[in-house]
Amino acid sequence: MTRLSELGESHVLERILSHNRSGSQVIIGPGDDAAVTAVDGNLVSTADMLVENEDFTRTWLDWSRLGTKAAAQNLSDVCVMGAKPHGLLVSLAVPNSTEIEDLEALFAGIVAEAARAGEALGCEIPIIGGDLSSSGLIVVAITALGTVGGSGTGTAASSAGTHGSGAAITRAGAQPGDSIYLAGTIGRAAAGLDLLFAGVDPNADVGQDDPQPGTSLTELINTQLAPQPDYAAVLEMRAASAMIDVSDGLSTDLGRVAAASGVHACIDRTALQELIDPLLPAARHLVARSSGTQAAGSTDKAEELALHWVLNGGEDHGFVASSAQFDTPPVGWRRIGEMRDGSGVTLDGAPVPTSGFSHFGK
Numbered sequence: 001m002t003r004l005s006e007l008g009e010s011h012v013l014e015r016i017l018s019h020n021r022s023g024s025q026v027i028i029g030p031g032d033d034a035a036v037t038a039v040d041g042n043l044v045s046t047a048d049m050l051v052e053n054e055d056f057t058r059t060w061l062d063w064s065r066l067g068t069k070a071a072a073q074n075l076s077d078v079c080v081m082g083a084k085p086h087g088l089l090v091s092l093a094v095p096n097s098t099e100i101e102d103l104e105a106l107f108a109g110i111v112a113e114a115a116r117a118g119e120a121l122g123c124e125i126p127i128i129g130g131d132l133s134s135s136g137l138i139v140v141a142i143t144a145l146g147t148v149g150g151s152g153t154g155t156a157a158s159s160a161g162t163h164g165s166g167a168a169i170t171r172a173g174a175q176p177g178d179s180i181y182l183a184g185t186i187g188r189a190a191a192g193l194d195l196l197f198a199g200v201d202p203n204a205d206v207g208q209d210d211p212q213p214g215t216s217l218t219e220l221i222n223t224q225l226a227p228q229p230d231y232a233a234v235l236e237m238r239a240a241s242a243m244i245d246v247s248d249g250l251s252t253d254l255g256r257v258a259a260a261s262g263v264h265a266c267i268d269r270t271a272l273q274e275l276i277d278p279l280l281p282a283a284r285h286l287v288a289r290s291s292g293t294q295a296a297g298s299t300d301k302a303e304e305l306a307l308h309w310v311l312n313g314g315e316d317h318g319f320v321a322s323s324a325q326f327d328t329p330p331v332g333w334r335r336i337g338e339m340r341d342g343s344g345v346t347l348d349g350a351p352v353p354t355s356g357f358s359h360f361g362k
């Protein structure tokens with residue numbers, strides 16, 4: 001085990017970049033003052049960071065999964081714009097005492113998730129640069145770059161894209177009459193976070209003899225620690241009027257689409273039941289732990305908690321899109337409601353308050 005303080009910056013860089021892959025669009029990669037890439041189309045850029053104690057804690061820290069999460073949260077943002085990613089800039093601040101093997105695991109996690117996204121989207125996504133610094137707290141900040149509107153480079157065709165968005169799919173194109181679709185999951189990462197905060201043993205018996213795939217306690221925790229967005233689903237959503245990545249929770253993120261588009265998003269509770277039911281064993285377990293009993297009424301509380309996770313939990317990086325172009329949902333998507341005239345978000349007609357995550361608490 002070698003600490004970064006024993007190696008110095010250039011050797012650290014050499015070790016971590018040994019995990020990187022090349023990309024055919026890279027003209028100048030890591031090593032010069034800036035990277036140069038050949039792009040075709042309009043540039044799409046996004047940045048998201050993971051900060052220790054705000055987005056993860058050292059107690060749960062697994063460096064490889066931290067890399068997965070940092071890459072996933074950025075790649076999903078590029079992808080839901082209907083763009084194809086072509087490079088990542090990775091900026092890291094870590095303590096001097098960090099072991100190089102851990103930093104290598106972080107990089108390998110980023111590279112592996114970029115490869116998974118690249119495979120789904122038919123592109124190469126190398127790390128093209130970044131920055132290193134030392135800090136008491138761990139910060140992983142990634143900038144992801146992609147393009148839309150080139151000669152066949154976008155991932156999805158947008159009906160909104162023709163109206164001044166450079167072929168990108170924005171939050172602002174939803175129309176009354178559009179169906180609302182969800183790809184991937186919502187609620188699992190939030191359940192995982194509550195399990196982690198409660199210190200639940202992932203192997204605890206919660207009466208799930210045969211859990212649905214992805215919903216054992218371990219898998220819920222893993223969705224929080226290393227989300228796996230369904231990038232390929234975006235390729236199936238060929239005619240989205242609006243699209244967003246659910247990072248802060250459905251209530252907040254669908255609310256953003258409704259506000260930007262000037263429509264009312266009506267969610268159908270029946271459609272959410274398939275997302276709620278698999279979370280009930282974890283919810284019952286947490287409710288029973290906090291009340292110390294299996295008291296009557298805890299079933300209602302568990303249902304309430306599972307609905308809360310589904311409505312307000314982000315971080316699975318599910319995708320929400322609106323479109324009027326499909327009779328049946330495209331592969332990988334489920335219909336969860338409809339856009340109407342008006343404003344705000346409702347669940348079976350009842351207003352859904354915006355209760356998703358906000359860094360500054362409000």
Ligand SMILES: Nc1ncnc2c1ncn2[C@@H]1O[C@H](COP(=O)(O)OP(=O)(O)O)[C@@H](O)[C@H]1O
Pocket residue numbers: 047048077247248
């Ligand atoms: N420090 C900043 N400087 C400039 N723009 C920012 C900054 N932080 C956030 N934004 C922009 O505000 C918008 C909302 O940010 P955010 O909620 O993080 O979006 P997302 O959920 O898609 O990551 C994004 O377009 C983002 O680029």
Ligand SMILES: Cc1ncc(C[n+]2csc(CCOP(=O)(O)OP(=O)(O)O)c2C)c(N)n1
Pocket residue numbers: 048049053054055056057073193247248314315357359
């Ligand atoms: C230790 C810890 N506390 C709280 C959370 C919950 N949390 C942190 S960030 C976040 C939402 C997504 O993060 P953000 O930076 O807002 O991503 P963006 O919306 O910018 O994509 C949530 C639910 C967490 N994952 N870990």
Ligand SMILES: [Mg+2]
Pocket residue numbers: 047048
């Ligand atoms: Mg962000």
